[in-house]
Amino acid sequence: MKYTPEQLLHDPFLNKGTAFTAEERAKYGLNGLLPSAIQTLDQQVTQAYAQLESKPTPVAKRQFLMQLFNVNHVLFYKLFSEHIVEFMPIVYDPTIADFIENYSALFIEPQNATYLSIDAQDDMEAALRRSANGRDIRLIVVTDGEGILGIGDWGTQGVDIAVGKLMVYTGAAGIDPSQVLPVVLDAGTTRKELLEDDLYLGVRHDRIYGEKYHAFVDKFVATAEKLFPHLYLHFEDFGRANAADILNQYKDKITTFNDDIQGTGIIVLAGLFGAMNISKQKLTDQVYMSFGAGTAGAGITQRVYDEFLQQGMDPAEAKKHFYLVDKQGLLFDDDDTLTPAQKPFARSRSEFKNAAELTSLEAAVKAVHPTVLVGTSTQPGSFTQPIVAEMAAHTERPIIFPLSNPTKLAEAKAADLIKWTEGRALVATGIPAADVDYNGVTYAIGQANNALVYPGLGLGTIAATSKLLSDAMISAAAHSLGGLVDPDKAGAAVLPPVSKLDQFSKTVAIAVATQAVKDGLNEEPIADVKQAVADMQWSPEYRDLTDVEVED
Ligand SMILES: NC(=O)c1ccc[n+]([C@@H]2O[C@H](COP(=O)([O-])OP(=O)(O)OC[C@H]3O[C@@H](n4cnc5c(N)ncnc54)[C@H](O)[C@@H]3O)[C@@H](O)[C@H]2O)c1
Ligand SMILES: O=C(O)C[C@H](O)C(=O)O
Ligand SMILES: [Mn+2]
Structure with missing residues (x-):
């Protein structure tokens, strides 16, 4: 395609703004269309960052950043990568x-x-x-x-x-x-x-x-x-009525991914591995309760259950470790409103003396004594102090992940969970949470948001030219996130920090691509997985424009 000088300046993929060099300005007819000073990308980043910092609210900041994105992708991503x-x-x-x-x-x-x-x-x-x-x-x-x-x-x-x-x-x-x-x-x-x-x-x-x-x-x-x-x-x-059906329709036919079901499953499983490293317990000893068993809740449960099987437990035994709670309370198998994803984990009423009373999270926690409680209910504040105290009375290190987003919908605040359990809870939240200081210990709070894994998962799958995104690749992603946190440090988080997101995205990508190649899913030959992943990665630098044609 041929550009006019004006079109070049307004193409966010090619535009360099004040960083167009003297040669480029002369060659592409940009002289007089820009102020005469020539800036480096770093200067542009410094200037744009100062503008960003002057914006009073997150919404105003995002508005500014979207405008920047619309005019210059390299500058936007350079700024993003630095902050x-x-x-x-x-x-x-x-x-x-x-x-x-x-x-x-x-x-x-x-x-x-x-x-x-x-x-x-x-x-x-x-x-x-x-x-x-x-x-x-x-x-x-x-x-x-x-x-x-x-x-x-x-x-x-x-x-x-x-x-x-x-x-x-x-x-x-x-x-x-x-x-x-x-x-x-x-x-x-x-x-x-x-x-x-x-x-x-x-x-x-x-x-x-x-x-x-x-x-x-x-x-x-x-x-x-x-x-x-x-x-x-x-x-x-x-x-909820469509997500799982669409995934099931396509997952064995094309390279596809449902973030809420699969991405969230990976990050929660990785968070549980982190929690196990800290508590020195075994995953297969845990009793898992999902509060809000919709797209994400049921998807996560399935992923964790699959891991129990992968660790050698038989299906009937593994099922006994999982409980779903939704609007109607604990889910029972005689309920004809269950979704297909809920059905495998619904319980029999005969397991409980007081089944008819298990219509709230509080009653279900009392009856089951879960060691893991994951919230994907969209019900703010639903992990109340009495519920958390009841859970913590029956397990030394309660694992509590209030994951509903955005902030206003979270089932609990990290600081409250730490306080209500005298620092024993292993907590991860859906949105970023500040460190919590309690009794002389600083607790880092992991972010169990699928954003910590879906970028690496996608990069690895694309780099491997994989025909499908298989369960084995998904499992490899969950297993790859370990080792970045020192579990023996007091107050350690269950997941690695977002500050290392670029590093561990690469780790996830390599693990996923390796698995794809191992299973023969790659459409093109891949001699070196690490190289294939590195070759797929773009970095925010101004590129040479020699292949761009501009005419007046
Ligand atoms: N942290 C993450 O990475 C992540 C990922 C996916 C979803 N989420 C969050 O999880 C929440 C749910 O998302 P989803 O896509 O599964 O939605 P969804 O609508 O499929 O599921 C929500 C479930 O909560 C149930 N629910 C509603 N009110 C309830 C109540 N009072 N008590 C018990 N259950 C109740 C609904 O019946 C439904 O089954 C959202 O807030 C979303 O932001 C977080
Ligand atoms: O978008 C997010 O923050 C995570 C997740 O996909 C969600 O739906 O909440
Ligand atoms: Mn989502």
Whole structure:
């Protein structure tokens, strides 16, 4: 493609702004289109960072960063890579939730996303092709906006979760931003206030379910696979009624991944390994309770259960270690509202003398005495002091992960969990949590957010040219995160710190790619896995523009 000087300045993949060199300015007709000073990328980073710091709120910071992203990807990612701990909660969760809720009102720019409407499916192929604009797309994050974090259905406004997740892929694992595409499948919304909002930017009707919806998803998958044959297709924040079905439909056919089910399963299992390293206990001795057994809750349970089997326990024995609690209380097998993912873990009423009374988390904890309690319920504050105290009365090191996002939905605060258990709880949270000082010990709180693993998982799978994302690769990812925390240090976290995200994303990628090659899933020969992973990684540096043609 040929660019005019103006187009070059407004292409975020190529634009260097004030860092265009004198030669480039002369060659591409940029003299007079920029101030005359020539800056280095580092100078631009310093200047942009100072601007960022002057913004008063996380929302204002994110607005600034998105504008920067829209004009210059290299500068945005260079800044991100230098301030990863500070940027994660701004670019991604929790600030992204405020953006999704206010997406239409805040809209400035479509941010290279593809907006596919259930009402205009004939345009689908052209829309995807035009958005890609000739780029070799290797990674799509797609959402239908129905189950955004724990904040529910936001229709087309959910597109920002796809944009944000992709930014983390690049910031954490070095996925080339020119090889990705965020996509929203707009099938309407159940949220009345959006349908009544004049500003709402999505299709203005109730969410469509059933056959028509599935045909829409299927058409999207087929079209994306046709246009982009080396695609890793990441599904994000689909609703509980669809997420698992879509994954099961496609996981043995194409290279696909559901972050809420599989990514969250990996990070929680890795957190449990970390907890075991600290407590010196065995995973297969734990009694696991999931509070909020939806997409994430049931997905995590399945992953941990699979690990019990992998460690040699027989299925009937392993099942006895798992309890699901949802709105109705402890889940029993005579309940005809159970989802397919809940059914394998539902209990028999005959196991309990007081089964009819087990309709709350508190009653279930009293009856079961779990040693692990994972919250994916979207119910803020539901891990109350009495519940935590009851759990802690029956186990020396209660493992408690309140994972509901964003911040306002967390089942408990890390500081309370540490205090209520006199420092015995092993805690991880969904969003970043500050260290907790208690009785002279500083407790570091691990972040059990799938963002710690999905970038490396994707990088490894893509680098290996893997046909599928297999359970063995997923398991390899969970096992690879160990060894980065000193478990014997007082107050050690169960997971490695976000400050090392770029390093351990690479570790995860190598583990995953190694497994793919070991199982013969690679479509192309891979002589050296480490090299293949390194070759896939993009770094935020201004590239040579010799292959770019510019004409007046
Ligand atoms: N930390 C992470 O990496 C991570 C990953 C995925 C999801 N999550 C969080 O987990 C939460 C759930 O996400 P999801 O995708 O599984 O949603 P989902 O809607 O599929 O599941 C939520 C479940 O909670 C149940 N629930 C609702 N009210 C309840 C109550 N009062 N008591 C018990 N259960 C109740 C629902 O019935 C449902 O089964 C969200 O807040 C999300 O942000 C965190
Ligand atoms: O997006 C996140 O922060 C994690 C997770 O995918 C979620 O849905 O909460
Ligand atoms: Mn999610």
